[in-house]
Amino acid sequence: MGRPVAVFIYITLALLLLLVLRGHHSPGSRNLHHRRLKLRSNFSFPSPTPSGDHRIPFDPLIADIELRREDREWERSHFEIPSAPGEVAQPEWEDFSDAEDYINDEERFNVTGRMLLLFPRIDVAPADGFVSLEELTEWNLQQAAKEVMHRTARELEAHDKNRDGFVSFAEYEPPSWSRNDNTTFGYEMGWWKEEHFNASDLDGDGLLNKTEFNDFLHPADSSNPKLMKWLCKEEIRERDKDKDGRLNFQEYFNGLFDSLRNVEEASNHLANSDEARANILFQKLDKDNDGFLTEDELMPVIGNLHPSEHFYAKQQADYVLSQADADKDGRLSLSEMIQHPYVFYSAIFNEEDDDDFDFHDEFR
Numbered sequence: 001m002g003r004p005v006a007v008f009i010y011i012t013l014a015l016l017l018l019l020v021l022r023g024h025h026s027p028g029s030r031n032l033h034h035r036r037l038k039l040r041s042n043f044s045f046p047s048p049t050p051s052g053d054h055r056i057p058f059d060p061l062i063a064d065i066e067l068r069r070e071d072r073e074w075e076r077s078h079f080e081i082p083s084a085p086g087e088v089a090q091p092e093w094e095d096f097s098d099a100e101d102y103i104n105d106e107e108r109f110n111v112t113g114r115m116l117l118l119f120p121r122i123d124v125a126p127a128d129g130f131v132s133l134e135e136l137t138e139w140n141l142q143q144a145a146k147e148v149m150h151r152t153a154r155e156l157e158a159h160d161k162n163r164d165g166f167v168s169f170a171e172y173e174p175p176s177w178s179r180n181d182n183t184t185f186g187y188e189m190g191w192w193k194e195e196h197f198n199a200s201d202l203d204g205d206g207l208l209n210k211t212e213f214n215d216f217l218h219p220a221d222s223s224n225p226k227l228m229k230w231l232c233k234e235e236i237r238e239r240d241k242d243k244d245g246r247l248n249f250q251e252y253f254n255g256l257f258d259s260l261r262n263v264e265e266a267s268n269h270l271a272n273s274d275e276a277r278a279n280i281l282f283q284k285l286d287k288d289n290d291g292f293l294t295e296d297e298l299m300p301v302i303g304n305l306h307p308s309e310h311f312y313a314k315q316q317a318d319y320v321l322s323q324a325d326a327d328k329d330g331r332l333s334l335s336e337m338i339q340h341p342y343v344f345y346s347a348i349f350n351e352e353d354d355d356d357f358d359f360h361d362e363f364r
C-alpha cells in the first residue's frame with residue numbers, strides 16, 4: 001500500500017518540478033536577445049476569405065525581402081521552367097536562409113537603427129515625438145496597400161494575355177478552387193463571375209486596369225459603390241435559402257447575425273435572448289419595415305461582414321500598442337519602440353502561435 005503511494009508522490013513531484021523549470025524557462029526566452037526574427041515563410045494565393053493569419057509587414061525592408069521571395073515562389077508555380085538537360089535545378093539559398101541570417105545579424109540589420117529611421121516616418125500626424133494609434137494604423141495600412149498592389153500587379157501580368165495592361169473578362173481565369181465546383185459553399189458563388197467583373201469596371205469600358213483589378217480581387221477594400229453593392233448582393237445570395245433575393249428574419253438569424261454581433265453589442269445591451277437581440281438589429285437594418293433585408297439595407301454593415309485591410313491595420317496597431325506602450329499613455333515614444341522592437345517585427349494576435357510561429361529560441 002505504501003509503495004504505490006510513494007511512487008505516485010515522486011511522479012507528481014517530478015512533474016511539478018518540470019512545470020516549474022519550464023515556467024522559469026519561458027520568461028527567459030522572451031528576452032529579446034534570445035529571439036530570432038523569422039520571415040513569413042508561406043505564400044498563399046489571394047482568397048475572398050482572409051485567413052486568420054493576416055500579418056501586415058511593419059518594416060518596408062522586410063516587406064521587400066518577403067515579396068521578392070514570394071515573387072520567386074510565384075514564378076515557380078506559374079511558369080514551370082523545365083531545366084536544361086544535365087543542369088541541376090539550384091535551390092535558391094540566397095533568398096531563403098541568407099535572408100533570415102541577414103535580418104538576424106545585429107550588425108547588418110540593426111533593429112534599433114531601423115526604429116530610429118522609421119519613427120519619424122510614422123510620427124507624422126502630427127509630428128509630436130509620439131506615435132499614436134491612428135498614426136500606426138495609417139502606417140500599417142500604407143504597408144498593406146503597397147504589398148496588396150504589388151501582388152495585384154503580378155496577377156494582372158499573369159492574366160493579361162494580350163499584354164495591353166488591362167484584363168478583359170475573357171482573359172480572366174478564376175482560381176482553380178472556384179472553377180472545379182460551382183457550389184463549393186452550398187450556393188452558387190458569384191465571386192469571379194461576370195457580374196463581379198462588371199461591378200469592378202468603374203468606367204465601364206469592359207477592361208480592368210490595375211486599380212479596378214485590385215478592387216476586383218479585394219472588394220472589401222474598394223471604394224467603388226457598384227462593387228460594394230455587388231458585395232452586399234453576394235452576402236444575400238450566400239444565405240438566401242428560398243432564393244427570393246432578400247433575407248427574411250430566419251435567413252438573417254441563421255446566417256448573418258453571428259457576423260454582426262460586434263455591431264449589435266455596441267448598439268444594445270438590454271435584450272437578453274439571442275433572438276430578441278437579433279430582432280432589434282433586424283428592425284434597425286430593415287429601413288422600409290417590410291420584414292426583409294435587401295442589398296441596400298446591408299450596405300451600412302458590409303464593413304463588418306468583410307474585414308477590410310483597415311480592420312487588420314487597426315487590429316495590428318492595437319496589439320502592438322498593448323505590448324509596447326510601457327507607460328500606458330496610449331501612444332509610443334521612440335524609446336518605447338526601441339525597447340520593444342520585436343513586437344513590431346512579429347505583430348500577430350494569436351498568442352498561442354507567438355513562440356512557434358514567429359520566433360524560435362536560439363538554444364539549438
Ligand SMILES: *[C@@H]1O[C@H](CO)[C@@H](O)[C@H](O)[C@H]1NC(C)=O
Nearest residue numbers: 040041042043044045073357
Ligand atoms: C505553409 O506552412 C504550413 C505550416 O506552417 C505548411 O504545412 C504548408 O505546406 C505551407 N504552404 C506552402 C504553400 O508552403
Ligand SMILES: *[C@@H]1O[C@H](CO)[C@@H](O)[C@H](O)[C@H]1NC(C)=O
Nearest residue numbers: 106107108110111112113116
Ligand atoms: C545599432 O544601432 C545603434 C544606433 O545607431 C547603435 O548604438 C548600436 O551600437 C548598433 N548595434 C550594433 C550591434 O551594431
Ligand SMILES: *[C@@H]1O[C@H](CO)[C@@H](O)[C@H](O)[C@H]1NC(C)=O
Nearest residue numbers: 178179180181182183187188
Ligand atoms: C454550375 O452548376 C449548375 C447547376 O447548379 C450547372 O448546371 C452548371 O453547368 C455548373 N457550371 C459549371 C461551370 O460547372
Ligand SMILES: *[C@@H]1O[C@H](CO)[C@@H](O)[C@H](O)[C@H]1NC(C)=O
Nearest residue numbers: 193194195196198204205206
Ligand atoms: C457585363 O458588361 C458587358 C458590357 O461591358 C455586358 O455585355 C454583359 O452582359 C454584362 N454582364 C453581366 C453579367 O452583367
Ligand SMILES: *[C@@H]1O[C@H](CO)[C@@H](O)[C@H](O)[C@H]1NC(C)=O
Nearest residue numbers: 201202203208209210211212
Ligand atoms: C483605372 O481606371 C479608373 C476609372 O477610369 C481610374 O479612376 C483609375 O485612376 C485608373 N487607374 C490607373 C492605375 O490607371
Ligand SMILES: [Ca+2]
Nearest residue numbers: 160164166167
Ligand atoms: Ca489585356
Ligand SMILES: [Ca+2]
Nearest residue numbers: 329331332333
Ligand atoms: Ca507611451
